[in-house]
Amino acid sequence: MKILGIVGSPRKGSSNDLLVDMILKGAVSRGAEVEKINIGDLNIAFCTGCMECRQNGICRITKKDPDDDLAMIVDKIAQAGGLVLASPVYIRHVPGQVKNLFDRLVSQMIITPGKNPPEIKCRIPGKRNSVVVVTCGNPDIKMAAETLEFLKNSALTCGNGGTVVSELAVGGLMLPGQVNADKRTLLDLASNLNIPEPAVDNMMKQYKSIKEQAYQDGQKLALMKR
Numbered sequence: 001m002k003i004l005g006i007v008g009s010p011r012k013g014s015s016n017d018l019l020v021d022m023i024l025k026g027a028v029s030r031g032a033e034v035e036k037i038n039i040g041d042l043n044i045a046f047c048t049g050c051m052e053c054r055q056n057g058i059c060r061i062t063k064k065d066p067d068d069d070l071a072m073i074v075d076k077i078a079q080a081g082g083l084v085l086a087s088p089v090y091i092r093h094v095p096g097q098v099k100n101l102f103d104r105l106v107s108q109m110i111i112t113p114g115k116n117p118p119e120i121k122c123r124i125p126g127k128r129n130s131v132v133v134v135t136c137g138n139p140d141i142k143m144a145a146e147t148l149e150f151l152k153n154s155a156l157t158c159g160n161g162g163t164v165v166s167e168l169a170v171g172g173l174m175l176p177g178q179v180n181a182d183k184r185t186l187l188d189l190a191s192n193l194n195i196p197e198p199a200v201d202n203m204m205k206q207y208k209s210i211k212e213q214a215y216q217d218g219q220k221l222a223l224m225k226r
């Protein structure tokens with residue numbers, strides 16, 4: 001099975017990126033083929049709201065601009081049997097580039113009018129289970145609630161009837177790659193933020209356990225029936 005990781009953090013070496021790597025490593029250990037894309041590296045124009053896609057499922061930007069990457073992503077999702085969606089929290093929600101990808105993916109959704117809650121079906125064939133990852137700077141993970149909800153709904157819609165196998169949410173992440181940071185770096189961070197020194201050992205334990213969880217989630221995703 002092929003598993004596609006989609007990373008929403010624009011930072012190089014971000015915690016999102018590292019956690020997706022761990023999930024994909026776990027998946028590889030169970031025989032999956034994996035691929036990772038970073039939304040920040042792609043060329044995805046903003047949705048113009050023309051609504052042409054509501055008629056025929058074809059995005060006007062995709063039709064006109066061969067350099068736009070949406071069609072390539074749709075193709076990769078179509079080939080994937082599992083998805084990993086990861087995003088940091090920006091102002092309580094996903095960063096603009098993540099929101100924009102899913103705005104553009106509306107071209108791939110069929111929305112039945114007059115249903116409450118709305119009934120949304122995906123035009124991209126195949127069923128996909130998923131793992132979602134959310135990180136935020138606030139130590140209180142409640143800050144990630146809207147982001148998590150958005151990613152889960154997006155994963156379910158793109159999954160075409162698949163399930164969200166696991167949700168990983170990590171708070172208190174400020175530095176790029178903080179889930180892999182060494183003790184010295186975390187002690188410096190703690191001192192800058194007036195965090196008591198003993199809390200650093202707990203941070204290290206938490207990051208170790210979240211990375212183990214990520215690896216196991218990848219294994220689970222690779223082994224799950226679609």
Ligand SMILES: Cc1cc2nc3c(=O)[nH]c(=O)nc-3n(C[C@H](O)[C@H](O)[C@H](O)COP(=O)(O)O)c2cc1C
Binds near residue numbers: 011017087138175176
């Ligand atoms: C523009 C911007 C807005 C942010 N807004 C929030 C926020 O509302 N709540 C929060 O807890 N963290 C916020 N953060 C912190 C990021 O969520 C945190 O640094 C990120 O999750 C780390 O993940 P990464 O290393 O994968 O990029 C914000 C960061 C940026 C750059």
